[in-house]
């Protein structure tokens with residue numbers, strides 16, 4: 836079976852749906868942002884401030900490479916699939932599901948957020964550009980799950996029906 840990997844833009848609900856999926860499949864859930872926070876003993880936001888995005892991306896690549904391919908759910912950070920190298924690693928370890936969500940819904944979830952460093956001081960238009968620039972990366976090698984208007988439980992059921 837390998838890993839069940841959830842990708843998608845910030846706020847798509849990867850972490851939230853992943854927890855539901857873990858419960859339903861009785862599998863462990865690993866969230867790459869949380870693993871990085873435990874390993875480096877600081878919040879993602881602090882890693883960006885202390886080391887910058889490029890170094891954070893290197894930490895993220897190391898983390899993805901170190902994942903075992905034993906059955907588990909992996910919920911990735913929103914930028915984990917930007918690098919081709921990372922997409923390749925994930926494809927070899929399991930099945931990738933892209934949680935697609937309408938941008939306006941995502942924006943409503945993200946507009947008050949202060950934890951995600953890439954949203955800091957960005958306009959709605961700038962965030963939408965980032966979202967659009969990443970779509971091809973999310974679509975590469977993945978099964979798309981339309982999440983707009985669905986609960987985390989519906990999303991988990993949809994993923995299970997495609998395993």
Ligand SMILES: Nc1ncnc2c1ncn2[C@@H]1O[C@H](COP(=O)(O)OP(=O)(O)OP(=O)(O)O)[C@@H](O)[C@H]1O
Pocket residue numbers: 843844845846847848849850851852868911912913914944951982985986987990
């Ligand atoms: N299906 C859903 N319906 C409504 N709200 C949701 C849904 N999934 C997640 N949310 C809410 O949206 C916010 C973002 O969810 P979550 O943290 O799971 O996103 P994420 O994809 O893991 O984001 P990131 O890439 O930043 O890690 C949370 O406040 C969560 O409660």
Ligand SMILES: O=C(O)C1=C[C@@H](O)[C@@H](O)[C@H](O)C1
Pocket residue numbers: 844845868879911912913914915950951952953
């Ligand atoms: O979309 C992104 O690039 C990010 C999403 C988050 O999950 C974190 O990994 C970090 O805030 C960067």
Ligand SMILES: [Mg+2]
Pocket residue numbers: 849850851866868910911912
């Ligand atoms: Mg998350």
